[in-house]
Amino acid sequence: MNYERLIDEETWAFIRKTGECYPDDAVDLSIAEQRKVYDAMAAEFRAARPDSVSCEDRLVGAVPVRIYTAGEPGCTVMYCHGGGFVVGGLDSHDDVCAELCAQTGYRVVAVDYRLSPEHLHPAAFEDAWAVCQWISARFEGDLVLAGDSAGANLCAAVAHHARGRLTGLVGQVLIYGAFGGDINEGSYLEHAQAPMLTRDDILFYGQLRRPEGSEVGTDPTLEPLADNDFSDLPATVLVTADCDPVRDDSRHYRDKILAAGGKAHWINEPGLVHGYLRARHSVGRARDSFERISVAVEALGQGLWPYE
Template identity: 75%
Template sequence: MDYEQLIDAETWAFIRRTNDCYPADTAERSVPEQREIYNAMARSFLAPRPDVVETEDRQVNGVPVRIYIAGDPTRTVMYCHGGGFVVGGLESHDDVCAEICAQTGYRVVAVDYRLAPEHMHPAMFDDAWAAFEWILSEYEGGIVLSGDSAGANLCAAVAHHARGRTDRILGQVLIYGAFGGDVNAGSYLEHAKAPMLTRDEILFYQGVRCKDGKVPQGDPTYAPLQDGDFSGLPATILISADCDPVRDDSRDYRDRILAAGGKAHWINEEGLVHGYLRARHSVGRARDSFERISLAIEALGQEIWPYD
């Protein structure tokens, strides 16, 4: 794969800047040390919160959350962060959530779910669901689910589990999500050695949250693509990075929803790589994509479908 041609100079600068944050022996270090390295990397990209945004940290149903408010919101976004279910938290995606709040005017509730390997599946899903149930009880109005990478997986799992339990999910906006696709086909092989995320890393992340590394089968709370029923899901917008092993998961998830008679749209961002949200202030392609993401969240919150 000729990434020198596919990826532009701005994105390569972002990739190099990210890689410079990781010591050569990062993979051999303990998980706590890896988290410190990841958090330091995330801080190096952190943008100031918009002045209009206020925040509050709370414990809800036993789960830490951060609530972002700008004005008097009538909609709520539940946001789950990425990080392979191993790293990340409220701080790593603080500016992303604050900017979504400022740009949409919606309340954003960021979920600090438990991480592997200290906590095995379904702990992460249980925390996302507990936070979602709290949102249902605490606020009126519709809810938009959004997250990136592992967080997109959790949001989709919540959407599947919510069917028949609530009709308040207005939609989901899922950013370079890993939904449990075939790791021996398509983009997993085409981009097995992609910058920012490799197939080997995905295999590690898949197993690390499972007892004895045994990946569940037929469990949509682990991998939404394992579900046998894709009917009744909320309107779904999927955004993928083209140079990313998990790219085809977004396409496949869209296709399953459409085949079941639902509403779904896939946007594949050419020349971008996994984790590009952190590049939205330095890379033109990432900036444009983040604008599409914010507009998608806003549209779903207003029950508008702009993709017909």
């Protein structure tokens, strides 16, 4: 794969800066060291919160959340952060959530779900589902799910589980998510050695989360593509980086929703790489994509579907 041709210089600068903070061999570090390095890398890219946004940290049961508000929101967004289910937290995606709040005017509730390997599946899913239920009971207005990478997986799992159990869930915006696709075909092979995320990285983090003895492709709360029913899901917008091994999971997920008669739209961003949300202030392509993500969240929260 000729990444020198596919990826522009702005994005390469972002990749190099990320590599200086979070080297390729980080998977060889202890889990505690990986988290320390990841948090430092996230802090290096963190932008200041918009002045219009206020936030509050609290507990939902035992799950820490951070609530962002700007004015009088008519909709709430539950945001689940990325990090392979192993790293990340409220601080790593603080600026993303704050900017999403400022751009949409919606309340954003960020979920600090339990991480692997100390807490195997279904711990992270249970935390996300608990917060989703709490939001539905506490706040008036509709609910949109949003998340990146591992967080996109959790949001999709919650959306599947919520059918028949929860009302008011009107949409999900899933950013470069891994949903349990076949790792031996498509983008998993085409971009097996992509910058920022490799196929080997995916296998490593997947093994850390999966309980011993669990079967692949049988549990939609772990791998949403394993579900046999894609009907009655909320309107779904999937956003991917083209140079990313998990790219095709979003295409497959879209196709399954469409085949079941639902609403789904896939946006594949040329020349971008996994984790590009952190590049939204330095890379034009990432900035434009974040604008599309914000527009999608806002539209779904208003019951609009501008993708026909």
